Amino acid sequence: MDIKGKGERRGAEKQASTAAGERKSEREREKGRRRVLETLEICDEYFLPSVQPTFELERLGNPGTMSSLSRELVFLILQFLDEEKFKDTVHKLEQESGFYFNMKHFEDQVLAGEWEEVEKYLCGFTKVEDNRYSMKIFFEIRKQKYLEALDRHDRAKAVEILVKDLKVFASFNEELFKEITQLLTLDNFRQNEQLSKYGDTKSARNIMLMELKKLIEANPLFREKLTFPAFKASRLRTLINQSLNWQHQLCKNPRPNPDIKTLFTDHSCAPTNGARPPPPTNAPLVGPIPKTAAFPPLGVHSPFQPVVSPSPSAIAGWMSGSNPSIPHAAVAQGPPGLVPPPNAAAFLKHPRTPTSAPGMDYQTADSEHLMKRMRTGQSDEVLEYKRRLPESTVSFSGPSHPANIYSQDDLPRIVVRTLNQGSSVMSLDFHPTQQTILLVGTNVGDIGIWEVGSRERITHRTFKVWDITACSTTLQAALVKDATISVNRCLWSPDGSILGVAFSKHIVQIYAFLSNGELRQQMEIDAHTGGVNDIAFSHPNKVLCIITCGDDKTIKVWDATTRQQLHIFEGHEAPVYSVCPHYKENIQFIFSTAIDGKIKAWLYDCMGSRVDYDAPGHWCTTMAYSADGSRLFSCGTSKDGESHLVEWNETEGSVKRTYSGFKRRSLGVVQFDTTRNRFLAAGDEFMIKFWDMDNTNILMTTDADGGLPASPRLRFNKEGSLLAVTANENGIKILANADGQHLIRMLETRPFDGSRGPSNIKPSVGNVISAVTGPQASNLELADRISPAVPMTSLVTIDNSRTVDVKPRISEDAEKIKSWKLADIVDSAHLKALRLPDTMTSSAKVVRLLYTNSGLAVLALTLNGIHKLWKWNRTERNPSAKSSASVVPQMWHPSNGIVMSNDTSDNNTAEESTGCIALSKNDSYVMSASGGKVSLFNMMTFKVMTTFMPPPPAATYLAFHPQDNNIIAIGMDDSTIQIYNVRIDEVKTKLKGHQKKITGLAFSQSMNMLVSSGADAQLCMWSIDGWEKRKSKFLQVPPGRGTPLVGETKVQFHNDQTHLLVSHESQLAIYDGKLDCVRSWYPRETLAAPISSAIYSCDGQLVYVGFCDGAVGVFDADNLRLRCRIAPSAYISPVASAANIYPWVIAAHPSEPNQIALGMTDGAVHVIEPSDMEPKWGVPPPPENGPLPTISSNNSLTAQASESQR
Helix, strand or coil, rough: CCCCCHHHHHHHHHHCCCHHHHHHHHHHHHEEEEEEHHCCCCCCCCCHCCCCCCCCCCCCCCCHHHHHHHHHHHHHHHHHHHHCCHHHHHHHHHHHHHCCCCHHHHHHHHCCCCCCHHHHHHHHCCCCCCCHHHHHHHHHHHHHHHHHHHHHHCHHHHHHHHHHHHHHEEEEEEEEHHHHHHHHHCHHHHHHHHCCCCCHHHHHHHHHHHHHHHHHCCCCHHHCCCCCCCCCCCCHHHHHHHHHHHHHHHHCCCCCCCCCCCCCCCCCCCCCCCCCCCCCCCCCCCCCCCCCCCCCCCCCCCCCCCCCCCHHHHHHHHHHHHCCCHHHHHHHCCHHHHCCCCCCCCCCCCCCCCCCCCCCCCHHHHHHHHHHHHCCCCHHHHHHHHHHHHHHHHHCCCCCCCCCCCHHCCCCCCCEEEECCCCCCCEECCCCCCCCCEEEEEECEEEEEEEEECCCHHHHHHHHCCHHCCCHHHHHHHHHHHHCCCCEEEECCCCCCCEEEEEECCEEEEEECCCCCCEEEEEEEEEECCCCCEEEEEEHHCCCEEEEECCCCCEEEEEEECCEEEEECCCCCECCCCCEEEEECCCCEEEEECCEEEEEECCCCCCCCCCEEEECCCCCEEEECCCCCCCEEEECCCCCEEEEEEEEECCCEEEEEECCCCCCCCCCCCCEEEECCCEEEEECCCCEEEEEEECCCEEECCCCCCCCCHHHHHHHHCCCCEEEEECCCCEEEEEEHHHHHHHHHHCCCCCCHHHHHCCCCCCCHCCCCCCCCCHHHCCCCHHHHHCCCCHHHHCCCCCCCCCCCCCCCCCCHHHHHHHCCCCEECCCCHHHEEEECCCCCCCCCCCEECCCCCCCCEEEEEEEEEEEEECCCCCCCCCCCCCCCCCCCCCCCCCCCCCCCCCCHHCCCCEEEEHEEEEEECEEEEEEEEEEEEEEEEECCCCCEEECCCCCCCCEEEEEECCCCEEEEECCCEEEEEEEEEECEEEEEEEECCCCCCEEEECCCCEEEEEEEECCCEEEEEEECCCCCCEEECCCEEECCCCCEEEEEEEEEECCCEEEEECCEEEEEECCCCCCCCEEEEEECCECCCCCEEEEECCCCCEEEEECCCEEEEECCCCCCCCECCHHCEEEEHHHHHHCCCEEEECCCHHHHCCCCEEEECCCEEEEECCCCCCCCCCCCCCCCCCCCCCCCCCCCHHHHHCCCC
16 A cells, blocks of 8 residues: 655644644645545545546557457467466467456466566566556555565565665655655564554455456556457367368368378378268367377367276267256255355366376277267268358357247246245255155255145155264264254155255255155265255166265265265365266266366266366356256356356357346345256346246246245246245245146145155165166156045055144135234244344444445444444354344454544534445445544444545535446535545535435436435435436425425435335335325324334335334335334333334345344344244235225325325
8 A cells, every 4th residue: 555644743843833834734634645545446446446438559569460360369379278288388478469468367476476477477568657557556566575575574675676666666756755765764664554554465465466456457558458258168179170171071082080190281181992981070080099298189179088987088978968867856956055145267178187197098888889979870961961061061069959949938937826834945846757746945954845736735844863873973063052954955866756855064864755745764864064065866877876065075975775975076175065967878977066166077986076167156056957968057156246147068168158137246146947958047136037048138037926035046847837936934936837827727626645646656765766777767647647636634644643734725815814913013022133232331323324235244323423333253053144133243343442433523413414324335445424524444444544525514425426436425414415526536516406404315327317305305306417407396295284394304216226215204205217206105003103214125125114113114115005013112122112212224134125223212223034933024904904005196185185084
């Protein structure tokens, strides 16, 4: 960081008392403040310099006159060298050509402290004097090198760096150079105030690297050089093979398998005396020649290069065969317990061959058969036709796919059932043969089996360890410490005779599914240390096996009959997130993914992984094949919330297509599924998104009538006629197409009957295994699954030792009436409420409250300008470390003990509304004011980075510009709005339109508008292009109230960026984009107190409203109908309630729509969630029973008056 001047110390000298000395001191302070802002520009995304288009000539280096094709050739060579592991040559060519800046290589050099190499690499792209960005880059590098020398007490080296490297910057800032020189006089440079927080070398390099990356991205000289062009893997090889094919077609006597020994001359086949052989196929002509040097055979495009058998040719057969895949149950659905709630990379990009393997082919009978299948099998007529095609039509890709013969009507999108499991559903799987049988697992370890047609839950099992004495001591200790456990994954075996459940602690349990719908305990395995994150079934060598993966970074294969561990695969460096077994021909293999984004592939041997590559997003990823096993897909989400759904080109080991349609930041790990060999579905943005496999654009979306979580989990049945999706409030929604609706109607009045199941299912697992000889074992006819039913009560084989948990069917109207009666929460037992611990002795009213964007902490600003921060720690009970009313957080302070406190003004200490706060998107910095100067704090150190905008006037509200993070709209207590540029410390313009202080600001990026609200109860709309005032409107006076409205008015845009929530003590209203009121509600009856605060839930479905008597109302956002009333007695003590303590401000969780935080007038903060037993905030009342009907602004005054008299 830049070193701040010593103006304040100089101002404290003898001449400080003179006016001239004071002015000089003020100038020095201003200069230091500007330096802090300049540094801050590259430290936080809110203060990045806006890179405006420039007309500087970019220096291309020596090959600046290269043609575009020559430039592309350089990229092809770079790819080839990279694939051949010539790393040093790759980076040398990058530097000399100046075409591509490899940020990863640059990062590695910086973190390793290879400063000479860092500057040498940079010099291929820029020089110190090129522009201010380049100067800053070189200065930061040399300054770090200088500080490291001082930290090692190597004064001689430090002096050398100062003279040779840093002296060049003296001409630009002589004072700064002098202050850097003065560091030589200190025993420890950390004695300098600005360097007091300098950590160790590793952390300092990481911090500097973040700054350098932002500078490089902003530097115009690096424009278009930070991204490697997108083209297929091994492109240079492909071009050579196409050339050889073309040369071979021109031969007068072409041979079927020509022997090509050189690329230095054109190919030509020697004449033969025999008959003319058939023309060649389109396969690469250079076959699998034994490797004699560093270069592999040109024709080897397979992503898997072998260590031992099978050969590359055999493994290449995985990519060309089209046999049925392992049934639907083998698709790996990501376990949610691993993640909070968080560049398409070429999969299998760099084949890895150990040095012990010379690269020769190890042929087997299977692999020879596959090679014959690949090289033959087409008629001479077809081959002759292909031979005569022009070169541009020759295809080297994988198998072709049939044309789309489906329509959108084939997608299940009509909600036909809504089920309630009683706890949050974490995993779902339809039975492979009984299309309406659904298996679910929950966050409390329960599993249930539903007949969705008849709405019966035919089986329910709570978690328990079957034999604790057989468990490891580690598991026993973990269960004693914390008995809570969750289902990470549950699924059926390929024939549906057994099911497996993977839990968040160590255990896998296997049940036999009996013909009467009961479950029989079959096998319990203490499989992994930590969580078992995924489970799948496979059948190598025609033996049913169980595959598991876990937090201990391993994949294990178990015999499903004997429980014997057959294989353990080690090699991942992070917890393994999912597994996906598959086979083609007789080659069995397993894909695995870890939470560091690594993908590996394994054969059933002990020879290690065959690949080691990065998944798109580099974090949690799942993989799945289409139903026919011919197409491979993956879906994953990065730590930053970027989601990627892609199809792989298995032949080349690269991404074939990337599907679009995901928002920038997903609120959880996106889950997906495939169906009908045609469609993909993923849960994101509180909805279900569908794609046609052959089209990267979204085919359609559905919100399933609302009520879905941010990233719902979903699952198709085998025929694709039904889709199960998780819903809020422990719900499951079943969507159906026309076939699914017909199936549901057939079973609607029939309870589950075991006779619909396959007749060969037996309790014994030995018999179960004998019936499974391949994937075809699961192909049963639909007629077997819908035969006539027998009532459940007539089944005499039910185990009487347990109670059958069958949820009765209740009509929707009756359910609504019941929920409405329970919507008034007055007891703490009906919700989860937690008062956050407060270690501070003084308490004052909480005037501003917000969650961090990550959802891991809560930040409060009190009336006296003090900030309080609570963080939730990562524990086994709370593995995501997200805020929760079930886990007590820690009131967090930095180690230096600093309290984050605002500058306050004596004249404004009684003004609650002067407190204002805004948090950076990465949760690193907070901007805040409490009647005095606006302060910028570092959230890690609580240190004040800078202050600005001293009163008068005082800031009352802060909002960041949605398109330029350097621009801040600041509402003032003199009724103006100042548009302030942080980077240049300048007020761009002042907006005038209100008569009283500003109390709310909200930007709409889609409308390009700023809406302001004031204590004058007026709304103003401003264009953010020229800051012209477009419209203004005063709030409607409630019926029966004669005086004009005054007081705080708050505004917040809905997620649609069009509708505006407006709250005032007298009313709650929703306005459209034209500032027309479309809905309003006035306090009355059980909620008659004035409104103190209101806010949308994160999904925009609810509105939370605080009242001055301590009550909290939960409303539907679309019509402002009351769903639930939370009485103060449910979350605060009777003493506090009697003292008229109430929530002054409400904050909504950024990803959990049912969680809120309340900032109270006594300084307390409460986190509130629904209870586990009734995990919902009520339902809207039926219209005829609703005591709080919607009042439209378009109604006549008569209608409003009548409403006020109710």
